[in-house]
Amino acid sequence: MLLDCIIIGGGPAGLNAALVLGRARRNVILFDDNKPRNAVTQQSNGFITRDGVAPTEFRELAHQDLRKYSTVLVSPAKVTAVRQINGIFQATTEQGYNFVARSVILATGVRETLPAVRGIHDYYGKSLFSCPYCDGWELRDKPLVIIADHESAFFLAKKVYNWSKDLVFCTNGLPLLHPQQRDRLRQRGIAVIETKIAALIGAGGMLKQIHFEDGFKVERAGGFVTPQWTHASPLIDMLACRSDEMGVVAKDHYGRTSVPGVYVAGDTSFQPPAQVIVAAADGCKAAIAVNTDLVEADF
Numbered sequence: 001m002l003l004d005c006i007i008i009g010g011g012p013a014g015l016n017a018a019l020v021l022g023r024a025r026r027n028v029i030l031f032d033d034n035k036p037r038n039a040v041t042q043q044s045n046g047f048i049t050r051d052g053v054a055p056t057e058f059r060e061l062a063h064q065d066l067r068k069y070s071t072v073l074v075s076p077a078k079v080t081a082v083r084q085i086n087g088i089f090q091a092t093t094e095q096g097y098n099f100v101a102r103s104v105i106l107a108t109g110v111r112e113t114l115p116a117v118r119g120i121h122d123y124y125g126k127s128l129f130s131c132p133y134c135d136g137w138e139l140r141d142k143p144l145v146i147i148a149d150h151e152s153a154f155f156l157a158k159k160v161y162n163w164s165k166d167l168v169f170c171t172n173g174l175p176l177l178h179p180q181q182r183d184r185l186r187q188r189g190i191a192v193i194e195t196k197i198a199a200l201i202g203a204g205g206m207l208k209q210i211h212f213e214d215g216f217k218v219e220r221a222g223g224f225v226t227p228q229w230t231h232a233s234p235l236i237d238m239l240a241c242r243s244d245e246m247g248v249v250a251k252d253h254y255g256r257t258s259v260p261g262v263y264v265a266g267d268t269s270f271q272p273p274a275q276v277i278v279a280a281a282d283g284c285k286a287a288i289a290v291n292t293d294l295v296e297a298d299f
């Protein structure tokens with residue numbers, strides 16, 4: 001059966017795309033192997049009516065919504081390949097099944113690489129986070145750390161200062177700061193520690209202390225890190241979508257890529273802010289673009 005759209009990735013971007021396409025009476029299949037970026041966290045904040053919801057509950061509610069639309073199929077399969085054959089897109093699952101459609105939405109998200117500090121994954125999503133708009137409120141006025149491994153951490157520190165003035169900036173041994181930046185942090189009372197971190201100490205994911213290689217120790221209740229992002233899936237490369245001058249996939253306001261029939265939504269498009277509500281809105285826009293383009297082709 002030739003579907004209208006194959007959606008790959010069932011985070012907020014893919015789920016909202018499926019909802020809008022279902023409501024537009026389109027035959028779609030949504031593939032999702034359920035490994036979202038926010039699986040490490042207990043609650044997701046900043047989405048009106050869903051503030052503080054657990055990511056698992058958000059997904060369950062979304063799946064309930066989709067069950068109302070009989071033209072939307074949801075599959076837990078991982079898509080391992082996607083290719084275009086004469087203007088038709090074929091997705092192949094890990095089990096070797098092929099599905100064909102007139103369009104494809106890539107909403108596969110990103111993978112994060114955290115600063116190279118032993119044990120950091122034990123704390124990420126519980127007391128260490130990457131986005132102050134998502135988790136700053138819960139950490140407000142607490143003694144916090146910025147664990148930096150990228151120059152952007154200076155800008156992150158300026159933002160986080162809005163949530164807590166009790167800040168320590170750790171470069172983990174890297175020469176990340178210009179002298180002027182170091183001065184500006186110190187003028188604000190932010191301690192700058194440029195020694196390598198030896199260990200993060202805490203329990204159940206809740207940070208308590210940071211030990212440095214020179215023996216220095218500092219008490220901290222949590223903080224923020226600067227993860228590096230890469231595409232969670234190589235599928236985008238298989239479709240040979242053009243990248244822009246920043247090296248991210250070129251797209252229009254609705255998520256249309258340089259390859260007609262291929263759309264991107266959510267974190268996949270590397271366009272900040274990376275938030276659930278933004279990803280869902282992206283999914284909505286990509287779905288509207290898919291439907292518009294199919295209407296234009298058919299009417």
Ligand SMILES: Cc1cc2nc3c(=O)[nH]c(=O)nc-3n(C[C@H](O)[C@H](O)[C@H](O)COP(=O)(O)OP(=O)(O)OC[C@H]3O[C@@H](n4cnc5c(N)ncnc54)[C@H](O)[C@@H]3O)c2cc1C
Nearest residue numbers: 009011012013033035037038045079109134266267274276
């Ligand atoms: C620790 C942490 C806390 C956060 N807190 C918040 C918060 O409080 N508020 C907020 O708004 N945002 C928060 N975020 C950000 C938010 O989680 C993301 O911006 C959002 O989930 C992006 O949605 P998405 O649909 O683009 O991608 P994702 O949610 O990552 O979903 C992508 C999905 O695609 C699937 N997939 C990938 N490849 C394939 C494939 N080949 N086949 C099948 N399926 C595939 C994945 O398994 C995954 O389920 C947080 C993120 C992190 C890491």
